[in-house]
Amino acid sequence: MKQVVSILLVVALGVFVFLALYTGDHSPLQFTPYGEADLSTRVSQRFVDKTVTLGMGEAETAPDAQAEADAPAFEAMPALVVYGETRDAETGSANMVTSIVVNYRSFDTLGEVTVLFIAAFGVGLLLSGKRKRQQPAYEPSFILKHGARIVFGIMVVFGVYVFIHGHLTPGGGFPGGSIIAAAILLLYIADNEFQAKVKTFKILEGVAGSLYVIAGLLGLVIGGYFLQNFLPTGVVGDLVSAGVIPIVYILIGLKVGSELTGVIAGFATEEEAE
């Protein structure tokens, strides 16, 4: 009976979503198709018209009369950002999501990091005390034991790559840190005796978190806003091109990685019998 009700509910929800997405007329259910929404009624027009390439010369050169006649909308259009050529864009980050997450809304990210810290703190508090390694119900095989050590290095390098290249490619501090924590979880699975040095990770976590706040305060002193991007930006697409963004993402990656490692270490150990 419960299953029938749940299936009916899911089907009803599916029909609702389907109708909302795919039926023709202008009903209140319907979403506006992509590109046809009237943005001026929803967000401030200033943000729609804003160009991130101001100050690099291209946008400031006024189009001559001929071009203006050809394309009346030219003035409203920002200068094109060309990968590998554009210099000194506002954030310098090639990845749009990153430029929002660690530049425009960096204070949100600081809050997010704090949420994760409080969660890890709670787990650490619950699973504190003298702890020893929990013995799993299986014996790791030869291949698991030795393959894990090879894969571990590759995973750590990949995690570091993901958070260092957070401003160029998809990814960033949070996935990169999680990949590093997953690598350490692999070591826990592959070796019944393995125990991470949790204390070192906790120091690393505290230092990275403090440095993030210090970077924000430096922005406040130099640029006038908390977490302002105070370093110069370079050519879009270069590794060192986004000012303070890669530094902040490296700090977030180290912090998330060490926090999740602490949580995993808590799960993989058990309280020592008195």
Added chain:
Amino acid sequence: MSMMELLQLAMGVVMVVLGIVAINSKKKITSVIMLSAISMLAVVLFVVMRAPDVAITEAVIGSGLVTVLFVFTLFSKKKEGEDV
């Protein structure tokens, strides 16, 4: 409806079915694997919908870390003699 939208719809239906299987399976380990499969399909959907940043996070956390933690916990329950 284009080919891509049909694909997305089909994937959504498969995800719902996998969720129902996860609820109804007798063994807990099957539920965990089904949840992992749902996460994997969600990753594909996120990539199709052009959200690669969300996709990489979902792949790492949803179908990686959380699944392994569940399996880890189930194995230590098994040691205590519970049927998983």
